[in-house]
Amino acid sequence: MAAPKKGRSASAQSKPGRSLALILIAIVGLTGGMFASGHTTPRLGIDLAGGTSITLEAKSGQESAINKANMDTAVDIMNRRVNGLGVSEAEVQTQGNRNIIVNIPKGTNSEEARAQVGTTAKLYFRPVLATEATGPAGNASPSASPSGSGSPSPSASATGEKASSSSSESPASSASSSPSASATSQGRAVTDALKADSSPSASPSASSSAGASTPDTTKLQAQYAALDCSKKSARTKAGERAKPAEPTVGCGKMNGVWYKYLLGPAAVDGTEVKKAKAVYDTQNAAGWQVTMDFTGKGAKKFADITGKLAQNQQPQNEFGIVLDGEVVSSPYVSQAITGGQAQISGSFTQEEAQSLANMLSYGALPLSFKEQSVTTVTAALGGEQLHAGLLAGAIGLALVIIYLVAYYRGLSVIAIASLLVSAALTYVIMALLGPTIGFALNLPAVCGAIVAIGITADSFIVFFERIRDEIREGRTLRPAVERAWPRARRTILVSDFVSFLAAAVLFIVTVGKVQGFAFTLGLTTVLDVVVVFFFTKPLMTLAARRPFFANGHKWSGLDPKSLGAKPPLRRTRRPAGPVSGPVDPKEA
């Protein structure tokens, strides 16, 4: 890996203009892309933009439970919760193999978000007592009388039962199936259902409280009637603090429309789902469906509730899958499902099926999360840190440029141009990586970019010193450049590879701040190689043709005389050299 193909360098020698054009096109193209994408600045991390960043660590009884699938499910769930709070652009991502980072931008209620993220998700299967579309005026108009049953209902069925794959996802079709449900009758039906639930045959947990004192029931009904699920605030409040053993109200979105639900006490707990997954039904060509396995206890409870539900009419033959107070799905039941296995079918897309399976799995997710660190950065502090970082970068760059100018004189023009190209590329790529892979520039990343100035400049030094060595051997500039390049190239590649290796290992192994730093360091190391190969070297070749450099002008930094090049005839060696060494520089 240290030695690139010879062909490349040969073409770079003969046609330096071509690689220069190439890299300039690349810069213009990337810059164009940056403006076209509308993201002209890198996305800022929480510590620079302000906001709250929460790091959670997964804990589990068994270590094997902390795997990618489970972590992804957890991220899904947290994403729903945080973004359901009305927090826009909160991001949840895994980091390393057992951490989840939740970033909440400034201006949102971070405390509430923290509370949400910290608690465990609650998944219940609740019988649906009533449901109705709410939302934009037209939908909820009284004239749409059969709306009470207008829920899209995927069907749940026992596995192996082939005929049951029929489904009714569209509100229209389910509405037609139960035209009798009018607004008035619905109220009565609900009351009945609540009473029915108090019978011993209901789920064990329900029996205690479902004696449902009438005031409570009416209150709930009033709440249901008033519920407008098209409003975000209403949705968040709807399922809040619902006790599993009591009936409650909830919202759910099906086919882009929000429905409100009146739900009975939880019949099956989410923890009683052993596993759930999305499968493609090849046998019946019924498309994507979700299969669930219950635990022993869960299976019994599920058999009970489905047996009861199957006798009811739409929509009371449905059960709502309620995650954190939100109805994520409400399949109807056509018959009792025994045996601990069930499948939910409907016209799911793969993603929908996957997402539902994930949510169902969450109940069974043997993970809990512990808050590891919470960082709240005020916008003012973030701005200050950004400012400080940029200032430090400017100072660092200025110091390096001053040093290069003082030491390499004319040559430094090439080095500075290369540094600027490198900086431009880094900036544009960072800006583009924001929307594409969610890269966010945080303080350590800024630090990494500043440290990278040194790494990049080091490559030029290695190259320049090689050229100078060749000149000292008595060569003229053009052959000196061509001879110096292959050797300098090898050194640069080897040392950049080591840097890159360090960055890559850090990026893969570590978490949090270290990762941002490693990412920038790796990126800039790669860019360094690109710039040296496609910009610095061709530019140097071109410069070597200019008389200013080729003739070794005093200010070119390549003056053979001041470099102490070997004259064609050997001088006698100066034994006094060591003595004059420390003396001479003082005069400079």
Added chain:
Amino acid sequence: MSKLGNLGARLHRGEISYDFIGHRKIWYGISILITITAILGLAVRGLNMGIDFQGGAVFTTPKTSVSVSQAEEYAKDASGHDAVVQKLGNGALRIQIAGMDTQQSDQIKTELAQDFKVDKEKIAADLVGPSWGDQIANKAWQGLAIFMVLVVIYLAIAFEWRMAIAALVALIHDITITTGIYALVGFEVTPGTVIGLLTILGYSLYDTVVVFDSLKEQTKDITKQTKVTYSEIANRSINGTLVRSINTTVVALLPVAGLLFIGGGFLGAGTLNDISLSLFVGLAAGAYSSIFIATPLVADLKEREPQIRALRKRVLAKRAQAASTEDLVEARTGAAGDAAGEPEDATPAVVGPRHQPASRGRGRGGRPSGKRR
């Protein structure tokens, strides 16, 4: 500046040189001494682990007129724990409370906001659970181990195993010294410090690789001649790349110095400062070790190889033969076996370059003489 170029030229031609290899025992000794001090420092004083490693909270207030001692009292009242308060460059206060549960933080923050009479949302907070630091540290160790294995494999392939071993020793040397300095001075160790420390990994090797590369090139056909020994060539490689090493180190240190200046002077404390401090110490140690430790070590290892040992014998025999003829200059520049008359001219020659990494800021750049500092 061109005078330094001149120095570079003479180093390049071998007119002046410092016998790094010949004096290696001195430098080994110095390094061992520093390393032992560092280890003792670690053992006796231990590292001053920051809040991130013990769990607790750091609150940063906006610019305030509340005094440090007053703030300490407020924080103690609010949390029931002792607090360390620092005044930052911009008038803000940084309040560290160790051993606190993250659950209490909101309440403490609210109380502090009342005490300081500022809006609660204006106080930045950094809460860390007790095991978070351990996790970071574990990951860092893991990364360190993986990196070392990979880099040894890579260097063994790109160069040879002796160089890989020498580079590894130099790397461990740098890391030990850096952590030792942290223990002795009592700088606070934060995740930022760990980042800096890990970055040294790649960087410390940069200089080493530059020297090794030149060494590999120059020793390609070493067994086919009888003029110089391996150690002598190694020494020439170090001297030949000395200017390069100095330049790359200075250029690497300059941006870090910029960070340190801004991080320490402007922000007072925080990530910038932590990263740049450990980087600065580590880079300096890395530059030193690549010249004084890594390459001499390679020469030592190499001289044990039968081929190289035979070469050395041949060279010395030939030299003894020619001792009467005036081949004085050869022997002098080459240096390895010849002690007579050498120290006096070798030592002054190196004074400049050896001290340069530290002293070459702006303004002083043209005067690399260590004597006048």
